[in-house]
Amino acid sequence: MSLFQLIVVPSAAAAAVYYIVDGLRKRSRLVPGLLWGTIFAAVAVSVGFPHLPNMLAQSLGIGRGADLVLYGTTVSLILVVRWVYWKYRVLEQIQTELVRQLAIERARFGKVIQGDETGGTDRTAVTRLRKTA
Secondary structure (H helix, E strand, O other), X not given: OOHHHHHHHHXXXXXXXXXXXXXXXXXXXXXXXXXXXXXXXXXXXXXXXXXXXXXXXXXOOOOXXXXXXXXXXXXXXXXXXXXXXXHHHHHHHHHHHHHHHHHHHHHHHOOEOOOOOOOOXXXXXXXXXXXXX
């Protein structure tokens, strides 16, 4: 075993165990914990046994293990970007709904915002929220 393998395999294995245990402890973090744990476990196995990615790649009809890793990383990156975009859209919709409800509530009760950051002293909440939205 090379020095690189002696450093990376135990480190990746420890990270895999940490993320899996953390995911199991905190149910709200189960999916990310299992995902990261699986990734670090795959790194540990791939570095510890470098012939395994080559064998898997050849069984899938891909020439080299490095190509398999590249294809897997590319597909994973696309999925992660899509997931982040979806989460952003959900948060944007929630924010829009909260601002809308707040504006309606403030307009209903006739509250006036005095001395807001724009320097105005007479603007109603609805006017201010429309300008910032």
